[in-house]
Structures are given as structure tokens and as C-alpha cells.
Amino acid sequence: MSEKQEFVPRIIYFMCSWCGSGGAETAAAHHLHYPENVIPSRVNCTGALPAVHILRTLIEGADGVVISGCHPGDCHYEDGNFRARRRIALVKSLLDSLGLEPERVWFRYVAHGEGRRFVDTAAAFNDHIKSLGPNPLKTRSDT
Amino acid sequence: MNAKGAVLSADEGMDRAVIEWLKEALKREIFDAVLIPVETPAEDAFAYLLIQNPAILDRASPLPPVMPVQGGKAIGRLTMRGHLNDRVAAVVRPCEARAAIELTKLKQAHLTNLVLITLDCPGVLPLSDYLEDPAAGAARFAEAAAQGDRSPMRPTCQICHRFSLAQAPGADLHIGILRNGDGAAVIVPGSAEGERILEKMEMTEGDEGTRLVAQMLERWSAQVEEVVDAQLERRRQAHAEVQAAVAGADRLLDTFSSCINCHNCQRVCPVCYCRQCYFESTALKLPPDNYLARAASKGALRFAPDTLLFHLGRASHMALSCVSCGACEDACPMDIPVGQVFSLLADRAQDALGYVAGRSLEDPLPLVAYEMEELHDVEQPYIEIYHEQEVQDA
Numbered sequence: 001m002s003e004k005q006e007f008v009p010r011i012i013y014f015m016c017s018w019c020g021s022g023g024a025e026t027a028a029a030h031h032l033h034y035p036e037n038v039i040p041s042r043v044n045c046t047g048a049l050p051a052v053h054i055l056r057t058l059i060e061g062a063d064g065v066v067i068s069g070c071h072p073g074d075c076h077y078e079d080g081n082f083r084a085r086r087r088i089a090l091v092k093s094l095l096d097s098l099g100l101e102p103e104r105v106w107f108r109y110v111a112h113g114e115g116r117r118f119v120d121t122a123a124a125f126n127d128h129i130k131s132l133g134p135n136p137l138k139t140r141s142d143t
Numbered sequence: 144m145n146a147k148g149a150v151l152s153a154d155e156g157m158d159r160a161v162i163e164w165l166k167e168a169l170k171r172e173i174f175d176a177v178l179i180p181v182e183t184p185a186e187d188a189f190a191y192l193l194i195q196n197p198a199i200l201d202r203a204s205p206l207p208p209v210m211p212v213q214g215g216k217a218i219g220r221l222t223m224r225g226h227l228n229d230r231v232a233a234v235v236r237p238c239e240a241r242a243a244i245e246l247t248k249l250k251q252a253h254l255t256n257l258v259l260i261t262l263d264c265p266g267v268l269p270l271s272d273y274l275e276d277p278a279a280g281a282a283r284f285a286e287a288a289a290q291g292d293r294s295p296m297r298p299t300c301q302i303c304h305r306f307s308l309a310q311a312p313g314a315d316l317h318i319g320i321l322r323n324g325d326g327a328a329v330i331v332p333g334s335a336e337g338e339r340i341l342e343k344m345e346m347t348e349g350d351e352g353t354r355l356v357a358q359m360l361e362r363w364s365a366q367v368e369e370v371v372d373a374q375l376e377r378r379r380q381a382h383a384e385v386q387a388a389v390a391g392a393d394r395l396l397d398t399f400s401s402c403i404n405c406h407n408c409q410r411v412c413p414v415c416y417c418r419q420c421y422f423e424s425t426a427l428k429l430p431p432d433n434y435l436a437r438a439a440s441k442g443a444l445r446f447a448p449d450t451l452l453f454h455l456g457r458a459s460h461m462a463l464s465c466v467s468c469g470a471c472e473d474a475c476p477m478d479i480p481v482g483q484v485f486s487l488l489a490d491r492a493q494d495a496l497g498y499v500a501g502r503s504l505e506d507p508l509p510l511v512a513y514e515m516e517e518l519h520d521v522e523q524p525y526i527e528i529y530h531e532q533e534v535q536d537a
């Protein structure tokens with residue numbers, strides 16, 4: 001038993017069902033590993049991910065949220081990733097105005113073939129959140 | 144430059160002048176009806192009346208001391224189900240006109256055949272202050288308005304800089320009443336429709352008049368500009384103060400800790416238009432196991448749950464259309480500074496996406512439109528450090 005418990009963040013990884021989760025499949029085919037505390041969650045398109053879901057994730061106990069969709073111009077629905085970018089800009093602006101650490105939300109394009117980039121994103125975000133520390137909202141019972 | 148506009152002489156007070164002008168317009172059949180605030184018979188509130196009978200217009204108050212119903216909501220209710228076949232003039236404050244424009248873009252109102260008439264707004268009193276003694280409140284409002292003193296007004300009115308046509312250019316006609324010194328106001332067209340109406344009212348004057356009007360217009364816009372600058376400074380300061388008071392998880396939860404989940408702020412909000420609010424829907428009414436799991440992870444769970452989610456989520460839904468009117472704060476029974484917080488969130492969010500709520504019908508809604516090349520600071524750059532690290536490890 002280790003004498004000091006290491007902080008293991010809870011991270012939700014929202015990925016679109018075309019490129020983002022395709023990247024996860026490619027990573028699996030190449031036997032690439034990513035941290036086990038990163039919980040993948042598939043959405044149809046990042047453009048269809050409501051801002052409320054990101055906020056709710058952060059309020060209900062996640063330490064960070066990372067969102068991956070197709071590269072610009074590659075969206076299965078033409079412009080979903082451009083819409084997602086605007087919506088995430090809105091969420092980040094709200095979090096920033098309220099001092100709720102907008103850096104707990106990442107948005108990075110991952111293409112179907114980019115398994116390496118997918119696991120790198122998960123690992124880099126995990127380290128980034130570890131250095132940020134736990135999300136203060138997750139232990140507050142009065143949310 | 145061509146002097147656009149006309150003089151509205153106000154020997155018997157501004158309200159009287161506006162009412163007489165509207166009556167004349169009704170007589171000339173420029174409008175078929177007028178939507179305007181009127182004091183209720185009990186003399187303790189003001190309500191929007193859709194007036195067809197000119198005699199009732201005599202009781203109207205173009206600038207009432209309080210805003211029990213946001214005019215944008217009234218216009219939305221009137222025109223939600225389709226456009227007007229008769230011509231209606233809506234006499235509203237600039238924030239109410241901006242809300243009506245947002246609702247139109249959100250397809251919740253129709254401005255066809257509706258003429259938006261706004262006035263230089265001195266602000267309104269908080270409803271609770273006014274209700275303590277309506278007569279004294281009305282007197283206090285009149286005095287403060289005459290002196291351009293915003294200190295007794297609602298907190299969001301105290302920091303409002305979109306009280307006139309220059310900063311809220313969506314109206315068809317605007318009545319500039321900002322102290323002109325000589326008991327007269329200017330009536331300025333904000334659209335081609337407004338110009339046509341002034342022509343029909345024969346308010347375009349000869350050469351001699353033109354010079355006088357140009358003078359008054361110049362004086363008025365100089366004064367508006369001066370107040371806008373002062374208000375902008377006050378707004379920056381107030382927003383910095385609000386942010387210092389609410390920023391961070393602890394202070395934010397302290398701010399909303401007295402919330403009783405009445406959702407009044409949502410109900411009175413002019414741009415919260417959903418028939419079914421997400422935060423009142425079954426999407427957030429979950430089986431008991433869900434709550435037990437959340438209580439287990441947090442240690443305990445406050446009931447009714449999702450208070451912070453309601454406020455933050457509502458901000459994510461309406462911050463981009465928020466006109467900073469302050470109706471939410473007026474409706475809050477717990478005195479939470481919700482209007483000030485939302486005004487801060489709205490300004491920052493609209494800044495981030497290059498949008499001003501209610502400025503014009505032409506600006507596309509920010510979550511509907513997009514540019515290919517924008518907001519690159521939101522995208523997390525990919526640094527291949529992690530890749531290299533793993534290659535070394537392998």
C-alpha cells in the first residue's frame with residue numbers, strides 16, 4: 001500500500017461517432033493504451049453536444065472534460081465541428097467569467113486514423129488535470 | 144449632413160406629447176392600434192395594453208417607473224402565432240425592443256406590421272422598492288429621471304449603456320428626451336419605415352425648421368454620447384465588482400445558496416422562450432438510484448437538486464440573447480443578484496462570439512452561424528511530446 005494516495009482524476013472524453021471514436025478504434029487496433037480513468041462517451045456529433053452536458057459533467061463530479069470531433073472540413077454533417085467550436089467557446093466564456101477554470105475543458109480534433117493522437121490527447125489531458133488538481137465543484141453537496 | 148428627424152414639442156410634459164402624437168397617428172390611420180404601458184386602475188402597477196380606442200390612450204405612460212412585464216415578452220405574446228395584419232405601434236424601452244428583435248430571430252415573434260417606438264430610457268425602479276409606496280415611488284422616479292440620476296434604479300439599469308438609439312439601433316422610431324433644455328424632444332427614424340411614418344405625419348419641415356432640428360439633434364446626440372461613455376465606464380467597474388464577488392466555486396455557490404428553485408427568473412425572462420424548459424423537464428427528474436449515487440460521490444446531495452446547473456445551464460441557453468434588462472433580478476424573491484451576474488456573463492459571451500443581442504435583425508444568431516477561420520484559441524494545439532515520450536519508452 002502506498003502511504004500517500006495519488007490524485008486520480010475523473011475525466012469524461014466526449015467523442016463524435018465518426019472521427020473521435022474512430023480514432024479510439026484505430027488506437028485499439030494498434031494496441032495503444034490510454035489512462036483508465038478517462039471515460040469515453042460517444043455522441044453522434046460534437047455539434048450535437050449541448051453545453052448543458054458539459055456543465056453538468058463538471059458539476060456532478062468530473063475533474064475535466066475533453067471533446068474530440070472531426071478535423072475542420074471533415075465533419076460527417078458538414079459543419080457540426082464548427083458549431084461545436086462556437087458552443088465550446090460559449091461554455092469556456094461562462095466558466096471563465098465565473099472563475100470556474102475553463103482549462104478543465106479541452107477541444108481537439110482527432111481523425112479516424114489518428115489513434116496515436118487520440119491516446120496522446122487522453123494522456124496529455126490526464127496529466128494536465130493532475131497538475132490542476134481536483135475540481136472544487138465535485139465535493140460540494142450544495143450544487 | 145441631412146437632418147433626419149423632427150421636433151416633438153412638449154409644453155405639457157413629455158408623456159402628453161407622445162400620447163398626442165400617437166393619437167394623431169391613429170387618427171391618420173398610420174397605426175390601427177397601440178401597445179403601450181398603462182397604469183392599472185388600482186394604481187399600483189403598469190401593464191401593457193393593446194389599445195384600439197384613442198380615449199384609453201390618454202391614460203398611457205410611455206415611460207412607467209417600473210417594468211412588471213418585459214415589453215419584448217408582450218410583443219412575443221402578441222405576435223408569436225403569426226404576423227400582424229393590422230399595423231400596431233409598440234411603445235417600449237430600448238431593452239424591450241432589443242428583446243423583441245432577439246425573439247423575432249428566434250422565430251418567437253413577428254415584427255411585420257409592428258412599429259417599434261423607443262424612448263431614451265432613464266431606467267426603472269426595482270419592483271419591490273416601488274411596491275412599498277407606489278405614489279412616492281412614481282414621484283421618486285420622475286425626479287431621478289429628470290435629473291438623469293440612476294442611483295434609485297435597478298442595478299442593471301444603473302449600468303445600462305444601451306438606453307438610446309445609438310446603442311440599440313433596432314427601433315423604427317426613437318424619441319430622444321434626454322434633457323434637451325428647452326422642453327422639447329426629438330423624434331428620430333431608425334429605419335426606412337420610420338422615415339415614411341414621419342413623412343405621413345407631415346413632420347418633415349421647411350428650410351428654416353431643418354436648421355433648428357439639426358441643432359437639436361446635434362445637441363441630443365452629443366448628450367447621449369456623453370452619458371453612454373459614463374455608463375460604459377460604470378458598467379466595466381460594476382462587472383469587475385460582480386466578478387470579484389462571484390468568481391470561484393465557493394463564492395459562486397454562496398451567491399446562489401438562497402435560491403428556492405422557483406424559476407421566476409426563467410419565467411419572466413423575455414428571451415427564455417422554450418415551451419418546455421429543459422430544467423423543468425423529465426430529463427432532470429431521475430430515478431432514486433441516480434440521486435443516491437450522486438450523494439455517494441459528493442457525500443450529500445442538496446434537494447431540490449441541480450440548482451447550480453439550472454443557473455449555469457440557463458446562462459448557456461440565453462446568455463447570447465440576453466439584453467441585460469434585469470427582469471430576472473426584479474422577479475427574484477430572494478434578492479439574488481441574478482441580473483447582474485447574467486449581465487456580466489452575457490457581455491463576456493457576446494464579446495467572445497462577436498455578437499450584440501438585439502442590435503439588428505440582420506446579424507445571424509451566433510450559435511446558428513459560424514466562420515471557417517475563427518476561435519482558434521478554443522482548439523487545443525497538439526504537441527507531440529507525448530508521442531515522443533512513448534516512442535522512447537517502447
